[in-house]
Amino acid sequence: MRRQLLSRRRLLKTAVQAGSLILAPQIIPASALGQGGAVPPSDRVTLAGLGLGGRGTRVLQSFLAQPDVQFLAICDVRNERREAIKSMADQKYGNRDCAVYSDQYELWARKDIDAVLIATGDRWHALLSILTARSGKDVYCEKPCSMTIAESRALADTFQRLGRIYQAGTQRRNGPNFARAFELGRSGKLGKLQTLHAEAGPGDRWPPATSHDWLPAEPEPPKQVVDWNRWLGPSPWRPYNSQYIQGRWRGYFDFHGGGILEWGSHTVDLCQWVGDVDSTAPVEYEPQGMGSNTPYSIYCRYANGLRLVMRDKGFLGLGSCHIRWEGDAGWVETADGGKIEVSEGLSAERLEVAPDDARGATTNHVRDFVDCVKSRKQPRSNALAACQAHIACHAAYIAFQLGRKLTFDPATDSFVGDDQANRMRSRAMREPWRI
Amino acid sequence: MPQATPQATPIQPMVDERYGSAAQIMALAPARLIAILQDPSASVYAKAKACQRLAVVGDKAAAPALAALLADPQLSHYARFGLEPIPDPSVDEALRAALGKVKGSLLVGVIISIARRRDPKALDALAKLLSDPDSEVAKAADYALARIRPAP
Numbered sequence: 278m279r280r281q282l283l284s285r286r287r288l289l290k291t292a293v294q295a296g297s298l299i300l301a302p303q304i305i306p307a308s309a310l311g312q313g314g315a316v317p318p319s320d321r322v323t324l325a326g327l328g329l330g331g332r333g334t335r336v337l338q339s340f341l342a343q344p345d346v347q348f349l350a351i352c353d354v355r356n357e358r359r360e361a362i363k364s365m366a367d368q369k370y371g372n373r374d375c376a377v378y379s380d381q382y383e384l385w386a387r388k389d390i391d392a393v394l395i396a397t398g399d400r401w402h403a404l405l406s407i408l409t410a411r412s413g414k415d416v417y418c419e420k421p422c423s424m425t426i427a428e429s430r431a432l433a434d435t436f437q438r439l440g441r442i443y444q445a446g447t448q449r450r451n452g453p454n455f456a457r458a459f460e461l462g463r464s465g466k467l468g469k470l471q472t473l474h475a476e477a478g479p480g481d482r483w484p485p486a487t488s489h490d491w492l493p494a495e496p497e498p499p500k501q502v503v504d505w506n507r508w509l510g511p512s513p514w515r516p517y518n519s520q521y522i523q524g525r526w527r528g529y530f531d532f533h534g535g536g537i538l539e540w541g542s543h544t545v546d547l548c549q550w551v552g553d554v555d556s557t558a559p560v561e562y563e564p565q566g567m568g569s570n571t572p573y574s575i576y577c578r579y580a581n582g583l584r585l586v587m588r589d590k591g592f593l594g595l596g597s598c599h600i601r602w603e604g605d606a607g608w609v610e611t612a613d614g615g616k617i618e619v620s621e622g623l624s625a626e627r628l629e630v631a632p633d634d635a636r637g638a639t640t641n642h643v644r645d646f647v648d649c650v651k652s653r654k655q656p657r658s659n660a661l662a663a664c665q666a667h668i669a670c671h672a673a674y675i676a677f678q679l680g681r682k683l684t685f686d687p688a689t690d691s692f693v694g695d696d697q698a699n700r701m702r703s704r705a706m707r708e709p710w711r712i
Numbered sequence: 713m714p715q716a717t718p719q720a721t722p723i724q725p726m727v728d729e730r731y732g733s734a735a736q737i738m739a740l741a742p743a744r745l746i747a748i749l750q751d752p753s754a755s756v757y758a759k760a761k762a763c764q765r766l767a768v769v770g771d772k773a774a775a776p777a778l779a780a781l782l783a784d785p786q787l788s789h790y791a792r793f794g795l796e797p798i799p800d801p802s803v804d805e806a807l808r809a810a811l812g813k814v815k816g817s818l819l820v821g822v823i824i825s826i827a828r829r830r831d832p833k834a835l836d837a838l839a840k841l842l843s844d845p846d847s848e849v850a851k852a853a854d855y856a857l858a859r860i861r862p863a864p
Contacts, residue, residue: 490725700797708821
């Protein structure tokens with residue numbers, strides 16, 4: 278699979294070196310040859326997009342800002358999104374070259390695309406990532422990256438087996454304030470880590486429990502405007518309602534992994550990172566606060582004794598996505614606002630992060646991915662790290678749904694002695710989809 | 713199972729006239745859920761919710777009622793959703809029996825569920841489907857065989 282990417286660049290380099298392209302200078306712009314400060318095609322990562330809505334557009338802006346990325350094509354089930362992204366890319370490059378597709382198989386068939394940015398709804402994330410990897414391309418995929426424990430494992434296995442690069446859209450691993458907190462945690466300045474707190478939810482915006490409701494049926498738009506069947510993808514069929522495609526699909530069981538996955542996919546991921554437990558998951562999950570609209574917590578424990586608490590309240594109000602890491606010698610807490618609070622003995626540490634730097638996490642994360650596409654090294658939010666953090670979140674949500682303490686075996690991705698919990702590790706995909 | 717309204721929205725969700733809301737249906741005991749599947753007057757909505765709940769609480773008693781929906785174009789996937797996680801051999805028997813009863817995309821779905829359950833007793837039937845004139849069926853059979861057969 279790596280061969281394909283290298284072959285495209287090698288072919289371009291060889292052609293330029295042999296002068297075959299220079300023989301036709303009247304049709305080759307200088308930028309294509311790497312002159313005028315432009316990155317030559319042989320050093321560019323060619324990118325396409327799958328399902329880019331609001332968040333996907335913002336991530337794409339970070340990609341377009343990279344001088345060595347060339348965006349070639351957009352695939353979306355919604356015509357409005359296809360046209361919006363094409364307009365954005367064409368305006369950036371001053372041409373009309375961005376291709377549009379409504380069928381992802383046409384995009385996967387293109388051999389000149391190195392990597393794909395996936396930002397559909399959650400229901401498609403793991404499946405599209407896996408199928409994109411099988412088509413020989415690397416993947417940057419928004420979070421939450423999976424709907425189930427089984428999808429999480431299939432994702433990691435696929436990318437390991439195929440040798441493709443995967444970056445989960447958990448950009449806080451490349452956020453300066455979170456990285457600084459990570460340094461404190463890993464350097465030993467907090468002492469031995471005891472308890473890691475991860476903000477999940479928030480419950481008032483994204484309740485942990487999902488709904489099985491259907492909205493009333495509305496007439497389906499023409500397929501070329503919105504392909505409803507393809508929008509549903511592997512999810513169970515339900516009648517069309519425009520609310521779903523306007524972004525209000527969160528909170529429905531068929532489309533969403535639950536509120537814990539929203540911030541948890543970021544914050545639990547950060548906790549696994551600092552705890553040096555990226556290749557495993559907690560072995561115990563005990564939910565508390567099960568009533569609707571009440572604060573909730575899932576108390577978890579790793580096999581080595583380290584504790585993890587997923588909760589939606591009780592942080593210091595530093596922004597969204599709080600983490601708080603407590604060791605036997607001190608603690609650190611930070612969130613999206615960028616400010617870092619620490620216990621008294623650590624106040625002399627270098628903690629300031631400029632607000633602009635704190636907001637640069639996505640750009641840093643995109644850069645990390647592009648560099649790894651070229652180097653074939655693993656990015657910070659690689660498939661295994663994302664898989665394990667998502668498994669921890671899914672297991673916590675299953676414990677929450679069942680309302681009881683669960684014991685989990687990370688070696689087999691199975692719950693110990695709980696048949697109902699084990700049944701909830703996967704969901705049947707609608708035909709013809711499968712992983 | 714706790715339920716929550718997903719987003720603040722003025723739109724009221726669907727309700728089955730006889731069986732109520734999704735939350736009400738999914739709070740029913742397994743025997744009542746099976747009865748919904750067998751009720752000719754029950755809506756697709758009620759049957760879909762019953763199938764999804766039986767995925768968690770159903771046992772072999774639910775398998776025949778779920779399997780009866782495998783040939784229903786609107787509910788076949790919901791039937792598989794309910795059947796796939798039930799840890800009982802009767803589910804495998806029902807899925808194998810459906811191989812000879814359903815066609816096209818529904819057959820593809822049944823094959824996928826057999827693959828997910830890794831049923832070794834389906835190997836011969838799946839091998840025959842490799843030459844099915846429907847290429848999607850043949851590809852699904854190939855996927856299932858690769859998933860079920862032990863690695864060399």
